[in-house]
Amino acid sequence: MKAWESWGRYPQVEQQAHTLVWRTDGLPSKDGSVLPHGLGRSYGDSCLNAGGTLLLTSGLDRFIAFDPATGVVRCEAGVSLDTILRLAAPRGWFLPVTPGTKFVTVGGAIANDVHGKNHHRGGTFGRFVRRFELLRSDGSRRVCAPDENPDWYGATIGGLGLTGLVTWAEVQLKPISNPYVLQETVPFGNLDGFLEVARASEKDYEFTMAWVDCLARGKKLGRGLLYRGNFAPPQFDGLPLAKSHLSHGVGLAVPMDMPAFCLNRLSVSAFNWLYYHRQNGKPKQRLTHYDPFFYPLDAIYAWNRIYGRRGFLQFQCVVPYSTARDALKEILERSSRGGLPSFLSVLKTFGDIPSPGWLSFPREGVTLAMDFANRGEKTWKLVEDLDRLTRQAGGAVYPAKDARMSPENFAAYFPQRERFMPYVDPSFSSSFWRRVNPVSLPFSLAAERGASAAPPPQSLLAIR
Amino acid sequence: MKKVLVLGATSAIAQATVRLLAARGASLYLTGRNAANLEAVTKDAATRGSAKVESQVVDLNDFNSHEGLVEAAYTALGGLDGVVLAHGVLGDQAEAQRSWEATEAVLRTNFLSAVSLLTVLANRFEAQKAGTLVVISSVAGDRGRQSNYVYGASKGALNVFLQGLRNRLAKSNVAVVTVKPGFVDTPMTAHLPKNKLFASPEKVARGLLSAADARKNEVYVPGIWAIIMLIIRTIPETVFKRMKL
Ligand SMILES: Cc1cc2nc3c(=O)[nH]c(=O)nc-3n(C[C@H](O)[C@H](O)[C@H](O)COP(=O)(O)OP(=O)(O)OC[C@H]3O[C@@H](n4cnc5c(N)ncnc54)[C@H](O)[C@@H]3O)c2cc1C
Numbered sequence: 134m135k136a137w138e139s140w141g142r143y144p145q146v147e148q149q150a151h152t153l154v155w156r157t158d159g160l161p162s163k164d165g166s167v168l169p170h171g172l173g174r175s176y177g178d179s180c181l182n183a184g185g186t187l188l189l190t191s192g193l194d195r196f197i198a199f200d201p202a203t204g205v206v207r208c209e210a211g212v213s214l215d216t217i218l219r220l221a222a223p224r225g226w227f228l229p230v231t232p233g234t235k236f237v238t239v240g241g242a243i244a245n246d247v248h249g250k251n252h253h254r255g256g257t258f259g260r261f262v263r264r265f266e267l268l269r270s271d272g273s274r275r276v277c278a279p280d281e282n283p284d285w286y287g288a289t290i291g292g293l294g295l296t297g298l299v300t301w302a303e304v305q306l307k308p309i310s311n312p313y314v315l316q317e318t319v320p321f322g323n324l325d326g327f328l329e330v331a332r333a334s335e336k337d338y339e340f341t342m343a344w345v346d347c348l349a350r351g352k353k354l355g356r357g358l359l360y361r362g363n364f365a366p367p368q369f370d371g372l373p374l375a376k377s378h379l380s381h382g383v384g385l386a387v388p389m390d391m392p393a394f395c396l397n398r399l400s401v402s403a404f405n406w407l408y409y410h411r412q413n414g415k416p417k418q419r420l421t422h423y424d425p426f427f428y429p430l431d432a433i434y435a436w437n438r439i440y441g442r443r444g445f446l447q448f449q450c451v452v453p454y455s456t457a458r459d460a461l462k463e464i465l466e467r468s469s470r471g472g473l474p475s476f477l478s479v480l481k482t483f484g485d486i487p488s489p490g491w492l493s494f495p496r497e498g499v500t501l502a503m504d505f506a507n508r509g510e511k512t513w514k515l516v517e518d519l520d521r522l523t524r525q526a527g528g529a530v531y532p533a534k535d536a537r538m539s540p541e542n543f544a545a546y547f548p549q550r551e552r553f554m555p556y557v558d559p560s561f562s563s564s565f566w567r568r569v570n571p572v573s574l575p576f577s578l579a580a581e582r583g584a585s586a587a588p589p590p591q592s593l594l595a596i597r
Numbered sequence: 598m599k600k601v602l603v604l605g606a607t608s609a610i611a612q613a614t615v616r617l618l619a620a621r622g623a624s625l626y627l628t629g630r631n632a633a634n635l636e637a638v639t640k641d642a643a644t645r646g647s648a649k650v651e652s653q654v655v656d657l658n659d660f661n662s663h664e665g666l667v668e669a670a671y672t673a674l675g676g677l678d679g680v681v682l683a684h685g686v687l688g689d690q691a692e693a694q695r696s697w698e699a700t701e702a703v704l705r706t707n708f709l710s711a712v713s714l715l716t717v718l719a720n721r722f723e724a725q726k727a728g729t730l731v732v733i734s735s736v737a738g739d740r741g742r743q744s745n746y747v748y749g750a751s752k753g754a755l756n757v758f759l760q761g762l763r764n765r766l767a768k769s770n771v772a773v774v775t776v777k778p779g780f781v782d783t784p785m786t787a788h789l790p791k792n793k794l795f796a797s798p799e800k801v802a803r804g805l806l807s808a809a810d811a812r813k814n815e816v817y818v819p820g821i822w823a824i825i826m827l828i829i830r831t832i833p834e835t836v837f838k839r840m841k842l
Contacts, residue, residue, distance in 0.1 A: 197640050
């Protein structure tokens with residue numbers, strides 16, 4: 134047994150690992166439960182399996198086919214999005230949906246049904262998964278597609294790795310004429326400003342997302358910069374690529390765990406102030422390579438180490454438009470008051486395109502992601518409050534970024550949980566799954582949902 | 598190397614090498630024992646940009662198949678200018694000490710089958726006066742140690758054979774490259790605890806190909822092993838035989 138951590142570096146758990154090598158091999162017979170594991174870019178415990186075994190998919194990294202005429206790529210589940218881009222981008226194809234890091238696997242992208250900056254146009258990653266093979270612990274293999282084993286397809290997309298192992302998948306890419314993005318940065322003075330410019334941008338821009346200054350308060354609460362862009366049209370073809378654009382990230386690295394004092398209220402607020410003001414309040418346009426546009430954080434390898442040994446908690450919620458303004462105001466106010474303010478906070482809008490995945494997180498509304506250095510009780514109390522505010526607003530919290538949501542909240546956020554249950558493989562489990570599904574739930578789900586405005590009966594601090 | 602025969606293409610180092618060759622657009626002829634695994638590697642290479650990939654399921658311990666295999670590779674690719682010989686087994690030292698059969702199996706796969714194949718290939722390359730023969734050996738062949746001297750002996754014998762072959766083929770413009778990886782993080786070593794000396798198959802593959810491109814003679818990959826093995830080789834035998842290595 135060895136100590137493992139995910140991207141947020143919290144929690145650290147003891148578990149075994151088994152490396153998968155060939156997609157035709159069976160699953161190992163192990164005592165206890167197993168859980169597929171991609172590149173561990175989930176923040177909390179949904180990609181960990183304390184006391185059990187992780188099925189490392191790093192060996193399942195082969196391509197099976199790529200058709201440059203149609204942009205359909207078929208590959209094993211451990212192939213990373215980075216690897217796909219290296220193959221496809223020079224041939225004029227791009228990922229239909231990509232998260233903010235390219236160091237995630239196809240299997241991980243399916244299991245969390247990841248979203249990108251184009252949710253309002255494209256929906257989630259799962260919508261572009263044409264088919265995949267699901268291997269269960271009973272040895273059965275199913276090809277799943279919208280019209281073939283559709284229930285397994287719906288359960289596995291966003292299914293948190295619990296329905297079995299995805300061995301390979303087929304994904305529809307989308308055409309681009311060159312690797313450039315025409316980007317515009319628009320400052321907004323507060324939350325209302327964000328909602329206005331974000332909605333207005335959706336019509337003409339495929340990609341939108343905003344950075345928010347988490348320390349601004351009062352009238353400036355929720356101020357920030359909105360980034361919007363589209364892939365550049367053919368007139369930009371053939372531009373010489375800057376060297377930095379060919380390195381595909383991983384330029385700098387954080388060499389060691391940073392001591393806790395480097396990140397404090399002062400340094401975070403200085404960073405936020407400078408970041409906001411380097412714009413001088415005016416919109417700015419530029420042509421950029423897709424790498425820095427989509428994956429700015431990938432340029433600093435292992436940036437999670439700036440949070441030190443104790444790690445950090447991510448919090449990403451989505452709230453419907455009807456409640457968004459008030460709920461986000463409260464959430465931002467609460468987080469700027471309590472604990473250490475979030476270093477990087479991101480706001481974005483989700484459109485109404487439904488996902489085929491039953492447990493998929495994205496839904497129409499506004500999503501806010503923040504990370505908080507783990508300072509113990511204080512931080513936990515804060516995030517617990519944010520959870521409550523999200524639930525009162527009829528929203529949901531993203532399991533891929535969570536290490537602490539309560540069973541009650543999980544059930545409230547994911548009403549399709551009941552339908553999903555029978556599809557969980559009896560040999561598969563995760564730390565997250567056991568946490569949000571204690572053996573017997575101490576409450577009636579139906580009653581809970583009716584009374585969702587009430588705070589959770591059990592303190593998270595008690596169950597963690 | 599534009600038209601390359603890869604023997605034992607499903608091994609981790611070979612797979613990583615195949616990917617690099619594929620990305621360069623090389624034509625490949627791949628062999629492996631397991632049909633499904635070989636197909637997975639073949640399709641991966643084809644997708645990653647190989648001009649042409651063909652494969653053949655073959656157990657290289659069947660020496661009678663070697664002539665036909667080389668002939669098939671020549672026909673399929675319209676000639677050959679490179680070979681990566683990557684098949685091999687680690688064996689079990691304790692088992693080998695108990696049984697000659699187990700020892701013989703290691704020697705057959707790692708040494709005899711390689712010699713048989715290289716005999717056919719060397720003659721072809723000598724006649725065409727061109728080509729690069731890359732053979733994956735091991736640092737274990739540099740000095741016999743109690744923990745794995747049977748495997749080490751198979752690689753040590755191979756190293757001497759390759760030296761001779763290199764000497765013979767130098768005048769025919771044929772390069773013979775002996776690649777000596779140290780610890781590599783592969784399924785073959787999955788059961789061993791890992792330390793900083795373990796290199797990834799990708800890293801070894803890059804070292805292998807740059808040695809092939811430069812037509813080097815013997816290379817350690819990663820390079821640090823040149824120093825480690827220099828030290829290990831210089832320890833006097835009277836001291837060495839008492840060490841627990
Ligand atoms: C810097 C950064 C930015 C991010 N930005 C976004 C974003 O914009 N949008 C977004 O949605 N997410 C985002 N994420 C989260 C990330 O995209 C997801 O957590 C993703 O699922 C991680 O993939 P992974 O391959 O690392 O999988 P892991 O984190 O290792 O595992 C994730 C889940 O996938 C399951 N899984 C993995 N492989 C398989 C398989 N073969 N079969 C079945 N199940 C499998 C695991 O069991 C687990 O439940 C970001 C993460 C980081 C670090």
